[in-house]
Amino acid sequence: MPDSLVKDMLSLTASPALFAHLRVNAQRLRADFDQLAEIGATVAGGVSRLALSNEDLEARAWFANRVEDEGFVVRDDDAGNLSGVLHCPNPNAPTLLLGSHLDSVPNGGRYDGAVGVLAGLEVMRVLRDAAQPLPVHVEVIDFTDEEGCWQSLFGSRGLTGQLSAAHVSDANGDNSAFRAALTRAGIRPDDIGRARRDPHSLAGYLELHIEQGTQLERAGCTIGVVTHIVGRSTLKITFNGQAGHSGTTEPEKRRDALQGAALFILRAHTLIRDEYADGIFNCGNITVKPGQFNIIPEQAILTVECRHTAAPVLIEMEAALQYLAQKCADEYALSVGVVRTAHMPAAPMSPRCIQAIEQAAARLNLASAPVVSYAGHDAQMLASFCAAGMIFVPSLGGVSHNPREYTRWEDVTAGANVLLHAALELAFAR
Amino acid sequence: MPDSLVKDMLSLTASPALFAHLRVNAQRLRADFDQLAEIGATVAGGVSRLALSNEDLEARAWFANRVEDEGFVVRDDDAGNLSGVLHCPNPNAPTLLLGSHLDSVPNGGRYDGAVGVLAGLEVMRVLRDAAQPLPVHVEVIDFTDEEGCWQSLFGSRGLTGQLSAAHVSDANGDNSAFRAALTRAGIRPDDIGRARRDPHSLAGYLELHIEQGTQLERAGCTIGVVTHIVGRSTLKITFNGQAGHSGTTEPEKRRDALQGAALFILRAHTLIRDEYADGIFNCGNITVKPGQFNIIPEQAILTVECRHTAAPVLIEMEAALQYLAQKCADEYALSVGVVRTAHMPAAPMSPRCIQAIEQAAARLNLASAPVVSYAGHDAQMLASFCAAGMIFVPSLGGVSHNPREYTRWEDVTAGANVLLHAALELAFAR
Numbered sequence: 001m002p003d004s005l006v007k008d009m010l011s012l013t014a015s016p017a018l019f020a021h022l023r024v025n026a027q028r029l030r031a032d033f034d035q036l037a038e039i040g041a042t043v044a045g046g047v048s049r050l051a052l053s054n055e056d057l058e059a060r061a062w063f064a065n066r067v068e069d070e071g072f073v074v075r076d077d078d079a080g081n082l083s084g085v086l087h088c089p090n091p092n093a094p095t096l097l098l099g100s101h102l103d104s105v106p107n108g109g110r111y112d113g114a115v116g117v118l119a120g121l122e123v124m125r126v127l128r129d130a131a132q133p134l135p136v137h138v139e140v141i142d143f144t145d146e147e148g149c150w151q152s153l154f155g156s157r158g159l160t161g162q163l164s165a166a167h168v169s170d171a172n173g174d175n176s177a178f179r180a181a182l183t184r185a186g187i188r189p190d191d192i193g194r195a196r197r198d199p200h201s202l203a204g205y206l207e208l209h210i211e212q213g214t215q216l217e218r219a220g221c222t223i224g225v226v227t228h229i230v231g232r233s234t235l236k237i238t239f240n241g242q243a244g245h246s247g248t249t250e251p252e253k254r255r256d257a258l259q260g261a262a263l264f265i266l267r268a269h270t271l272i273r274d275e276y277a278d279g280i281f282n283c284g285n286i287t288v289k290p291g292q293f294n295i296i297p298e299q300a301i302l303t304v305e306c307r308h309t310a311a312p313v314l315i316e317m318e319a320a321l322q323y324l325a326q327k328c329a330d331e332y333a334l335s336v337g338v339v340r341t342a343h344m345p346a347a348p349m350s351p352r353c354i355q356a357i358e359q360a361a362a363r364l365n366l367a368s369a370p371v372v373s374y375a376g377h378d379a380q381m382l383a384s385f386c387a388a389g390m391i392f393v394p395s396l397g398g399v400s401h402n403p404r405e406y407t408r409w410e411d412v413t414a415g416a417n418v419l420l421h422a423a424l425e426l427a428f429a430r
Numbered sequence: 431m432p433d434s435l436v437k438d439m440l441s442l443t444a445s446p447a448l449f450a451h452l453r454v455n456a457q458r459l460r461a462d463f464d465q466l467a468e469i470g471a472t473v474a475g476g477v478s479r480l481a482l483s484n485e486d487l488e489a490r491a492w493f494a495n496r497v498e499d500e501g502f503v504v505r506d507d508d509a510g511n512l513s514g515v516l517h518c519p520n521p522n523a524p525t526l527l528l529g530s531h532l533d534s535v536p537n538g539g540r541y542d543g544a545v546g547v548l549a550g551l552e553v554m555r556v557l558r559d560a561a562q563p564l565p566v567h568v569e570v571i572d573f574t575d576e577e578g579c580w581q582s583l584f585g586s587r588g589l590t591g592q593l594s595a596a597h598v599s600d601a602n603g604d605n606s607a608f609r610a611a612l613t614r615a616g617i618r619p620d621d622i623g624r625a626r627r628d629p630h631s632l633a634g635y636l637e638l639h640i641e642q643g644t645q646l647e648r649a650g651c652t653i654g655v656v657t658h659i660v661g662r663s664t665l666k667i668t669f670n671g672q673a674g675h676s677g678t679t680e681p682e683k684r685r686d687a688l689q690g691a692a693l694f695i696l697r698a699h700t701l702i703r704d705e706y707a708d709g710i711f712n713c714g715n716i717t718v719k720p721g722q723f724n725i726i727p728e729q730a731i732l733t734v735e736c737r738h739t740a741a742p743v744l745i746e747m748e749a750a751l752q753y754l755a756q757k758c759a760d761e762y763a764l765s766v767g768v769v770r771t772a773h774m775p776a777a778p779m780s781p782r783c784i785q786a787i788e789q790a791a792a793r794l795n796l797a798s799a800p801v802v803s804y805a806g807h808d809a810q811m812l813a814s815f816c817a818a819g820m821i822f823v824p825s826l827g828g829v830s831h832n833p834r835e836y837t838r839w840e841d842v843t844a845g846a847n848v849l850l851h852a853a854l855e856l857a858f859a860r
Binding site for chain 1: 535536537577578641642643644660662664672673674675676677678679680681683686688689691692693695696699703710712713714715716718720721722723724725726727733734735737804805806825827828829830831832
């Protein structure tokens, strides 16, 4: 569409001043939040809605119903992303995306992801109720499998054209459980490449999310303006020794894969803490084979990840961990293999979005601070595709991925109001 | 039966001198060994015959057929122990038990257990072919679940009256998988107490087994005369921390159960090596919850065992490990729980059996040496019930519980000949 035509269209839209008084309805947002939290609710007070599980599918069905009940247009794509759309008068106008994800980690909290989707829906209701023509379509989106039960940021990878059928196949061209889960959810594995959208059709992407850390708590701020999202690599590290009878193998002949793995875990934490001040390391799982009390462990497989906001430093951390794994293996006469199973480069947020969020917070008299996201988010995928920004609200004690995850409702409301006004800022400042 | 009657009965039996020339048939024994090794054979060249699995049941059916084909009497009991009996003329004579077990650890070797059962069967064939009346019944026995897939030494605990229905129930009076496996094998879980035999009905128990260590190899001896069997305790150690998002939780707030567990594993190996010269420690498994790459481990459950030949030292080792677990937990702000899941006290072998084995080896011109068994065996259970003894033959490189487990066939044959003559020694020396 030629710029001249866009300018003409803008004349059809309302003046930004007409929206300045708008605020989200905290009670309406809360009612949605409480209903959604019942889906996949755990006894510990959190939720388990693993991507494409029955609970996730139930949450998606609930969301589609909410969208429809509110009179918005339901939309889905070939990567399973589920949206509600508020159309503006100009059919050729670009779309401003607001969203996050409805899936959770196992035994996770109620806020992570859910807040961003439900706030997006609430912002759309406020804009609809304002009954003033907007210069953009507004779309609230639930991205598929943000948490990586199957594949991290699956939906946002799909929308940005970073998925093909090969992504749901393993080295042998098969990945039957994942493919079956997709198919069951109505997503055709071979068509996921078709989820890509035209970047010019998007006016930007804004995501409200709980911080999952304590930067805001420590700074005494309600609103975090994310400047960049940390890069992340996930590694599978396999130590191989030799099985043997635990009681009868001479100590000097033991080749115990678990001892090598234990040494690596301790040293890796020390290495990253001492040598990479802003680096993060986690070993989240270990599997031992054959795993019997009276057999020396033959194999120990570690799932580890490392994060850093600077892309070259992250690469260096990976190399240092690989070197350390070899050293630990040597101490116990083991062999070791390191495979990178996932990688997400660090992503800076768009200056336009950062400014829009800062201005919205200032206009609402909310204290804001620039923050780094040490967690991955769908905004990371969108960042290389269109203008993307993220708004953080405080997590009590930084607890997250845990049933005790908690954000004060007034902070959720404040975040939703910043989302509303940052969206308007982006919509009109184009 | 009064002693006078026993003496009368002995007059019905042949003179021991008539048996002195007897030798086992190495080829016949080998043929059985090769057939059995096909049941549950693994691609790596070992066997997987977990107790009560399809493979174990197939091995038991094969064994019952062999017993029947040879014209011996098949016998089983309420703990699933399976026997062949060669009756002597005196129906009131006691029974000399020879045996071991047909089950294996996952992906184990072909010799462990199998050698003892098959050598017992071969000894019975030699005695039958000799066609001379014996003063005892001879019985070859396959004990249920020696390896502890469900419960270590289950069959020998049953025969010695150390099992009741409570042993197949967990704290809630249930243990459905174990009970189902027993039932499927034709063993009624509530009747296992009835497997107990009268100790006076037994003339003793002899078990031939591979050493699973290198004492014989280092001593250059073919025959190990076991003097005592190591005591063993199995512990379940649970470290509890707090789950959290791995990327956003502040380092000083991490309560990582896996780090505490890793520290314990390394320190426990060092502690036992440095402070308990003859003690053995193994951590055979670890399970992490929730086990996701991007979540700080909330719980790490270790399966550990420790062994020592001196009962009070074993108890002291357990206490030292418990203290160490608490110290490691403290370093990472974790809680820890230690539960003893199994305990087998150290067992000395009977002096009569030790002497019978030494004499048999000497008579066969085989170099023998006293050895300690660092592994548990059914003989451990029998030791407090009747005269029990064990004969070890060398394991190449001490490798065991591994497909590469290997004993030279001439050593297996030598061990079987010692079993034959030690059995005769015990039978006639009563």
